[in-house]
Amino acid sequence: MVVRIPLEDVILVRIQVPQHMTVIDNYLKKIEPAKRKHLERIRTIAKQIVPDAEEVISYGMPTLQHKGKSFLGFDTHANHVGIYPYGGEEIEVFKDKLSAFGLSRGTIKVPYDQPIPENLLKEIIEHRIQRLS
Numbered sequence: 001m002v003v004r005i006p007l008e009d010v011i012l013v014r015i016q017v018p019q020h021m022t023v024i025d026n027y028l029k030k031i032e033p034a035k036r037k038h039l040e041r042i043r044t045i046a047k048q049i050v051p052d053a054e055e056v057i058s059y060g061m062p063t064l065q066h067k068g069k070s071f072l073g074f075d076t077h078a079n080h081v082g083i084y085p086y087g088g089e090e091i092e093v094f095k096d097k098l099s100a101f102g103l104s105r106g107t108i109k110v111p112y113d114q115p116i117p118e119n120l121l122k123e124i125i126e127h128r129i130q131r132l133s
Contacts, residue, residue: 022055024062035076038112042074042083045118049125059084071128083108083116085128094124 024043028036039062046064047053050071053064061075061084073084080102085091088105095103097120102109108124110116 023057024055027057027062031076035081035112038081038110038115039074039076041115042072042081042121045121046072046125049122050129066129066132069132071132072125077109080109080111083110083121083124085124087128087131089131090124090128093127094120097123 028039031039043055043062043064050064050066053066053071054068056063056065056070058065058070058073061073061082063070063073063084063086065071070086073082073086075082075084084107086106091098091103091106091108098108100114101111101116108116
């Protein structure tokens with residue numbers, strides 16, 4: 001038996017299909033929103049410098065790669081965001097400009113209430129990319 005439904009009785013539903021979710025998108029979904037925005041900001045700034053950056057999880061954290069080499073990792077912690085340029089050279093070169101932040105051999109510790117300036121993060125990324133090339 002065939003049932004015919006008049007076209008005016010048909011309801012169309014548009015389903016919004018999300019863009020391809022990356023591993024970093026999946027990771028960020030698990031982070032509380034107040035901390036997530038800091039990681040999203042860092043990723044956005046980095047992608048302005050390296051639009052074709054590959055997104056991976058490395059050492060358990062979001063990481064951006066250029067031509068298969070990691071250039072920036074970032075993650076949340078209890079009191080700060082950790083930024084990892086995957087090279088101590090960047091921290092040494094920019095240590096005077098980074099004096100407001102906690103530093104270790106490979107980590108920039110950025111308090112949640114004192115985000116790293118966009119232009120400084122861009123300089124660090126550009127320096128790292130230049131070293132990788």
